[in-house]
Amino acid sequence: MGLNMTGKRRVVVSGIGVVAPGTPGRKNFWDLISSGRTATRTMTLVDPTPFRSQVAAEVDFDPASCGLTAAEVARLDRVGQFALVAVREAVEDSGIDLGLGDPGRTGVVVGTAVGSTPALESEYVRMSGHGSTWEVDESKAGPHYYDYYIPSSIAAELAVEVGAEGPVSVVSSGCTSGLDAVAHAVELVREGTIDRAVCGASDAPISPITIACFDAIKATTPRLDEPERALRPFDKSRNGFVLGEGAAMFVIEELESARRRGAPIYGELTGFASRCNAYHMTGLRPDGVEMAAAITAALDQAGIAPTDIGYVNAHGSGTKQNDRHETAAFKLALGEHAYRTPVSSIKSMVGHSLGAIGSIEIAACLLALQHGLLPPTANWTERDPECDLDYIPVRAREASPEHVLSVGSGFGGFQSAMIISRSGATR
Amino acid sequence: MKPHITGLGIVTPFGVGVDPYWTALLDSTNGIGPITRFDGGKYATGLAGEHTGFDPRDHLPARLLPQTDRVTQFALVATREALDDAAIPDGTYSEHASAVVTANNGGGFEFAQKEMQALWSRGPAHVSAYQSFAWFYAVNTGQISIRHNLRGAARALVTDDTGGMEAIGQARRQLRHDCELVLAGAVDTNLCPWGWSAYTSAGLMATDPDPRTAYRPFSPHADGFVSGEGGAIMTVERPDRAGARPAYAEIAGFASTFDGVARDGRGLERAIRVALRDAEVDAGDVDVVFADGFGTREMDDREARAIDAVFGPGGVPVTVPKTGIGRLGCAGSALDVATACLAIAKQVVPPTPRYQLSDAASALRVVDHPAPGRVHTVLVLARGRGGFNSAMVLTKPHTELRQDNGRTQ
Amino acid sequence: MNIDTLTAVLRKVAGEDDNVDLATDVSPDTSFDDIGFDSIALLEVLNLLKREHGVLLDDDVLEHAKTPAALLDVIEEERDAA
Numbered sequence: 049m050g051l052n053m054t055g056k057r058r059v060v061v062s063g064i065g066v067v068a069p070g071t072p073g074r075k076n077f078w079d080l081i082s083s084g085r086t087a088t089r090t091m092t093l094v095d096p097t098p099f100r101s102q103v104a105a106e107v108d109f110d111p112a113s114c115g116l117t118a119a120e121v122a123r124l125d126r127v128g129q130f131a132l133v134a135v136r137e138a139v140e141d142s143g144i145d146l147g148l149g150d151p152g153r154t155g156v157v158v159g160t161a162v163g164s165t166p167a168l169e170s171e172y173v174r175m176s177g178h179g180s181t182w183e184v185d186e187s188k189a190g191p192h193y194y195d196y197y198i199p200s201s202i203a204a205e206l207a208v209e210v211g212a213e214g215p216v217s218v219v220s221s222g223c224t225s226g227l228d229a230v231a232h233a234v235e236l237v238r239e240g241t242i243d244r245a246v247c248g249a250s251d252a253p254i255s256p257i258t259i260a261c262f263d264a265i266k267a268t269t270p271r272l273d274e275p276e277r278a279l280r281p282f283d284k285s286r287n288g289f290v291l292g293e294g295a296a297m298f299v300i301e302e303l304e305s306a307r308r309r310g311a312p313i314y315g316e317l318t319g320f321a322s323r324c325n326a327y328h329m330t331g332l333r334p335d336g337v338e339m340a341a342a343i344t345a346a347l348d349q350a351g352i353a354p355t356d357i358g359y360v361n362a363h364g365s366g367t368k369q370n371d372r373h374e375t376a377a378f379k380l381a382l383g384e385h386a387y388r389t390p391v392s393s394i395k396s397m398v399g400h401s402l403g404a405i406g407s408i409e410i411a412a413c414l415l416a417l418q419h420g421l422l423p424p425t426a427n428w429t430e431r432d433p434e435c436d437l438d439y440i441p442v443r444a445r446e447a448s449p450e451h452v453l454s455v456g457s458g459f460g461g462f463q464s465a466m467i468i469s470r471s472g473a474t475r
Numbered sequence: 476m477k478p479h480i481t482g483l484g485i486v487t488p489f490g491v492g493v494d495p496y497w498t499a500l501l502d503s504t505n506g507i508g509p510i511t512r513f514d515g516g517k518y519a520t521g522l523a524g525e526h527t528g529f530d531p532r533d534h535l536p537a538r539l540l541p542q543t544d545r546v547t548q549f550a551l552v553a554t555r556e557a558l559d560d561a562a563i564p565d566g567t568y569s570e571h572a573s574a575v576v577t578a579n580n581g582g583g584f585e586f587a588q589k590e591m592q593a594l595w596s597r598g599p600a601h602v603s604a605y606q607s608f609a610w611f612y613a614v615n616t617g618q619i620s621i622r623h624n625l626r627g628a629a630r631a632l633v634t635d636d637t638g639g640m641e642a643i644g645q646a647r648r649q650l651r652h653d654c655e656l657v658l659a660g661a662v663d664t665n666l667c668p669w670g671w672s673a674y675t676s677a678g679l680m681a682t683d684p685d686p687r688t689a690y691r692p693f694s695p696h697a698d699g700f701v702s703g704e705g706g707a708i709m710t711v712e713r714p715d716r717a718g719a720r721p722a723y724a725e726i727a728g729f730a731s732t733f734d735g736v737a738r739d740g741r742g743l744e745r746a747i748r749v750a751l752r753d754a755e756v757d758a759g760d761v762d763v764v765f766a767d768g769f770g771t772r773e774m775d776d777r778e779a780r781a782i783d784a785v786f787g788p789g790g791v792p793v794t795v796p797k798t799g800i801g802r803l804g805c806a807g808s809a810l811d812v813a814t815a816c817l818a819i820a821k822q823v824v825p826p827t828p829r830y831q832l833s834d835a836a837s838a839l840r841v842v843d844h845p846a847p848g849r850v851h852t853v854l855v856l857a858r859g860r861g862g863f864n865s866a867m868v869l870t871k872p873h874t875e876l877r878q879d880n881g882r883t884q
Numbered sequence: 885m886n887i888d889t890l891t892a893v894l895r896k897v898a899g900e901d902d903n904v905d906l907a908t909d910v911s912p913d914t915s916f917d918d919i920g921f922d923s924i925a926l927l928e929v930l931n932l933l934k935r936e937h938g939v940l941l942d943d944d945v946l947e948h949a950k951t952p953a954a955l956l957d958v959i960e961e962e963r964d965a966a
Contacts, residue, residue, distance in 0.1 A: 161611060172669055175669070176669070179596035182588075183514055184668045186519060194860070197670070198581065198860075208736055212733060213734060213745075215733070216735075216862070216863065217731075220611070257590065257594055257606070260599040261590070261603075261610075264603060323626055323627065323628065324574070325626065326620045327621065329542075329621065341626075459608045541928075603928060605924065
């Protein structure tokens with residue numbers, strides 16, 4: 049049995065599926081972020097006219113050409129459709145036959161920050177006559193309204209898809225959901241409750257209520273010109289994030305059983321920790337102490353030192369506050385090594401898809417290990433004195449780190465850190 | 476390592492606090508009635524277990540009110556109650572070893588309905604800044620952590636009505652890693668028109684308009700459930716750190732399974748067996764089962780089959796304490812765990828309120844009156860729509876068992 | 885716009901009746917920090933000023949206006965400029 053240095057079972061990723069802004073698919077995603085192109089543009093899913101922020105990173109998504117049936121499209125909101133397409137790609141990629149073995153030893157964990165909000169909003173508009181009444185007309189509710197109300201329906205859909213009968217859940221911790229959901233599944237495999245899981249995250253939040261609520265706190269960029277250069281993480285001119293959407297799903301397995309079946313192995317999930325800043329629902333302590341504590345605890349779990357980290361996939365949302373906070377946290381956790389470590393934010397290219405982005409960033413880290421190439425921070429042109437690390441500006445960089453760090457930060461004060469390591473059998 | 480549950484914070488239709496709830500439960504008081512928060516008469520069912528007397532200003536600083544939904548207000552009140560109940564001495568735990576895990580079903584839905592109305596009737600400029608965090612599923616976890624400076628690994632789970640129990644199960648998992656104290660559980664409310672219609676439009680709710688008989692699980696007349704609001708948050712501690720302070724119960728075993736396709740009760744049966752094995756107890760050791768009691772014939776039959784399969788026909792007393800208040804969404808399973816804690820602490824099996832009115836014909840041995848007696852091991856069951864099953868085994872704390880044995884010898 | 889109108893807006897955002905009585909305990913020169921207004925609460929104040937009083941202010945106004953009196957000055961300047 050594969051055990052890591054703390055005596056726990058080891059967990060590897062054997063399959064990746066991605067639906068990211070631009071064209072769906074793992075390969076299209078990697079082509080986009082490794083070339084430094086961006087998928088941010090003037091919103092098309094919603095009429096942008098009434099909003100302060102009018103840019104989004106959207107998926108060019110045609111459900112039918114992604115293999116979804118009419119029934120699947122009818123019962124799933126966009127968030128569920130993304131998840132299902134990504135799961136199918138991940139399972140195919142891993143070559144696993146989930147029908148073999150005990151279905152009770154397979155779990156499903158899905159991260160999502162806002163679930164089926166666009167479908168809920170459509171239901172609301174119909175039932176309330178565009179908000180004309182407080183009481184709503186339940187006879188106008190669609191047949192899947194309850195499933196939109198409770199996002200566990202997304203996890204249930206995926207569990208039925210892959211035949212899982214072990215623990216099935218949604219982890220919804222806002223913008224760290226994508227990291228936390230994968231970590232949750234890893235914990236289940238490590239503790240021996242299950243041997244394999246389908247896990248990851250999906251969000252499709254681009255609808256009026258979500259755009260409006262980020263407008264109200266001025267968290268999204270008001271930049272109207274150059275939509276393709278709207279999101280500028282760590283750059284001096286950054287002024288907010290760009291709402292994105294998408295999904296990344298993984299097949300994870302206990303290392304020895306993955307080896308036995310000759311599975312392709314992208315990497316090992318060696319460490320994870322999260323902390324809460326207990327400070328403010330949207331604000332961040334400038335010192336970054338909780339994110340630093342999460343990073344340190346994740347390093348401890350992986351049994352490695354700060355100097356072993358060869359790349360940091362940053363949260364890098366491109367708000368004034370976040371990028372400053374995060375830079376401070378990296379310095380606190382990695383010390384002088386922070387200045388020698390390449391850091392990048394792929395949000396510059398694929399936007400901020402709330403809960404999904406944590407998993408999309410894990411996918412970016414695994415693909416970076418596979419290709420020996422670190423994705424850049426697009427749109428970085430001018431140094432901010434408060435953000436003085438190496439942000440891999442504009443162009444991808446060749447490198448083959450043994451261990452990479454991916455972090456997330458979200459409303460509620462949540463800070464999460466994950467260590468992803470090259471496995472001995474990395475393909 | 477079997478974590479100790481040391482403090483309970485409860486909000487139910489009977490009010491804030493353990494005592495009003497426990498008293499009402501033992502008296503089989505009915506907490507179900509016509510909805511008052513909105514015009515329930517406009518919907519397929521207008522009955523609910525509503526906490527009609529709740530005034531958040533009695534419990535929370537005014538500044539929190541404009542930024543919180545009722546569900547978050549319940550969560551903050553329940554957490555305060557749990558911490559007061561546990562009376563953990565200051566300085567026992569570092570803030571980074573103290574965490575929050577809650578479950579949610581809809582988030583701050585009434586708050587969101589107000590903002591939706593503002594947006595769609597008046598425009599985007601009328602959406603509150605607080606909407607950015609008052610609705611999402613992690614809102615209670617975040618607000619609790621801020622209010623009580625709990626900086627350890629936070630999590631929010633959504634698994635339909637098993638959520639509250641899942642959160643408590645996750646607390647146990649985190650106590651094995653880097654936490655020493657976890658505030659865990661769930662509260663829920665769907666009592667706004669938009670949230671309510673998600674339930675009424677999906678069916679499976681009781682159509683009987685009589686509040687006394689509408690929700691009657693394991694009755695041949697069962698025709699659906701009644702929804703209620705409230706829930707429970709509890710302090711879950713590492714036993715080596717809880718020290719000599721009294722605990723209600725130990726979390727001895729936990730399991731969750733999924734059966735989205737073959738919904739024949741086998742998934743629940745599997746959850747029960749795995750939880751018992753995890754707890755290292757035999758079926759014969761279980762003193763009482765707290766059933767999920769969904770309230771439809773089909774779901775009740777499945778649950779009865781699962782219980783029978785493990786314990787034999789009539790092999791164990793079964794109670795459904797929630798029949799007096801309805802199903803509290805994701806929070807009902809957390810409240811059931813809290814109720815099991817009280818049963819163990821007080822050595823009384825609480826009744827299934829008003830079960831005698833339900834013209835019972837179930838083969839299950841349903842408890843319909845408070846039953847004082849040995850309550851050392853309780854199995855609590857939970858299910859959620861879509862195929863979610865969870866089972867948790869709670870046992871009397873070992874320290875107390877040793878004391879009991881000492882007394883009898 | 886006078887200080888009473890602004891106080892009414894602050895009161896609405898603060899939840900009406902906190903321990904701090906905004907009408908009597910708070911002088912116009914007390915900092916927003918001291919009366920417990922965080923960044924989101926202040927953004928909500930700007931939102932309310934905009935939609936209920938038609939006062940449009942720049943996003944960065946809060947970097948300079950740290951008290952009710954200072955905010956009122958900015959509002960007056962904006963009005964005079966318009």
